[in-house]
Amino acid sequence: MPHSPRTAKEIGRFGDFLQLQGLKLTTERTALVREIFATHYHFEADELLFKMKEKGLKISRATVYRTLELLVKSGMVRRVHLGEDHYHYEHVAGNSHHDHLICTTCGAVIEFHDDELEKRQREICERKRFTPTFHNLQILGVCADCRKKGQQPDSPDRVQMIAAGALQLRK
Numbered sequence: 001m002p003h004s005p006r007t008a009k010e011i012g013r014f015g016d017f018l019q020l021q022g023l024k025l026t027t028e029r030t031a032l033v034r035e036i037f038a039t040h041y042h043f044e045a046d047e048l049l050f051k052m053k054e055k056g057l058k059i060s061r062a063t064v065y066r067t068l069e070l071l072v073k074s075g076m077v078r079r080v081h082l083g084e085d086h087y088h089y090e091h092v093a094g095n096s097h098h099d100h101l102i103c104t105t106c107g108a109v110i111e112f113h114d115d116e117l118e119k120r121q122r123e124i125c126e127r128k129r130f131t132p133t134f135h136n137l138q139i140l141g142v143c144a145d146c147r148k149k150g151q152q153p154d155s156p157d158r159v160q161m162i163a164a165g166a167l168q169l170r171k
Contacts, residue, residue: 010037010076010091017074028059032067033076040111042080042088080136099137105146 011033015025035051036043042122049064068089079087080100099109099117118135125132142151 005065007034007037014071014076017076018070021070023070028057028063029067029070031057031059032064033071036071036077036089036091039091042090044088046088048075099139101139101141103143103146104140105142105151108145110142110143 011025014029018025018029031052032048035048035055039048043065045068046061048062049059052059052064057070068077068079072089073081076092078090078092079127098111100111102108102117103110106150121135123140124130131150
């Protein structure tokens with residue numbers, strides 16, 4: 001199957017990364033990169049595995065997970081925790097940093113970028129003499145569609161109690 005110029009570039013980037021790691025760009029890894037960069041939403045590893053098998057490609061769960069880890073390490077894919085008990089992934093295109101609004105009712109994920117918010121975070125880090133390497137802002141709430149259906153956001157007290165309970169569970 002021919003690659004689009006963008007996909008071919010991403011496959012080449014991954015191949016270069018793998019070579020530096022002493023690894024090979026296999027047929028399976030190439031197919032995974034092609035599928036990932038054709039996916040324009042947050043996806044789960046098992047969903048990716050299912051899509052690959054649905055297309056008739058023989059690929060193991062271990063290969064999918066190992067390749068995703070390599071893609072995360074290369075900076076080409078970002079692992080995102082969207083308030084569930086597992087990770088989602090998204091491909092990274094250039095400097096595409098964004099944050100997330102997550103609906104606690106329907107699970108919708110709304111991506112956003114705000115230059116003022118980014119500036120404020122940099123200022124805080126400078127003031128605290130802290131060197132950031134990565135950040136992931138997630139705001140949990142109820143989306144407009146769910147509010148139209150009568151869903152109401154939890155009260156701030158309940159959200160704090162839920163968060164405190166989660167923190168106690170992790171201790």
